[in-house]
Amino acid sequence: MLHLTLFLIFGAICVAGAVNLLVQRHPINSALSLVVVMGSLAGEYLLLGAEFVAAIQVIIYAGAIMVLFVFVIMLLNAGEEERAGGSRVALLLGVPGMTIGSLLMAWVLLERSGTQSVMMGALPGPPKIIGWLLFHDFLLPFEVTSVLVLIAIMGAVVLASHPEPSQPRKKVD
């Protein structure tokens, strides 16, 4: 009962944040709603027992990545979003289509998925075991992601660096 109550509270905060992200027109409000979503998702992870994932979610996602977003929004002085006229066909076909699709999806998940109930803290994921898995079973993916991050850092530095004022190049021949 406690599990269900906590799940519903965190889930409601989560969905409210996601909807608020869509409704707001200023990017900074959307970014802060995403922080709310991530914080309540960390609560959901804790309910499932994934304590380390929850901690990393708060530290990396809500901390580091969102700070990057907010920093860029403030750096570029992004203003309110301009309204664009949406197409009527998209509204007429999209809203019923999405309703039918999501109802079908919910029915399949609730009735036909064959999933069971989970206890509170069903699968504890302590940092020790996660680290052991990362450095034994997932060693190759782990090393590949380090290469990916290195490439991303270099790409970000190259892309965001100031372009040098174009100087007339000397002719080689």
Place this chain on the structure above:
Amino acid sequence: MVPLSYYLILSGVLFACGVVGFLIKRNIITIFISIELMLNGVNLSFVAFAAQWHALSGQVFVFFVMVVAAAEAAVGLAIIIALYRTRDTLNVDRVNLLKL
């Protein structure tokens, strides 16, 4: 006790919100934020299925998703800065030429 399908439905709702934001938003930073929302929805279903099958690999994969999200955010925001420097706009409707 909570049915696992509730977690999956929450994950689906988050992913759908991300898709809707990706489609209807015009500001390129908000589009990026919607992508992050989609990744978060996927992460929740990873953790939920890990609890269902008692396999910690699901939780480990969340970290890989986070690393990819971080790399994507770093490169993407650098692209946005470069774009803003040349176009002076963040509206994707006005970025319709590959070359100025």
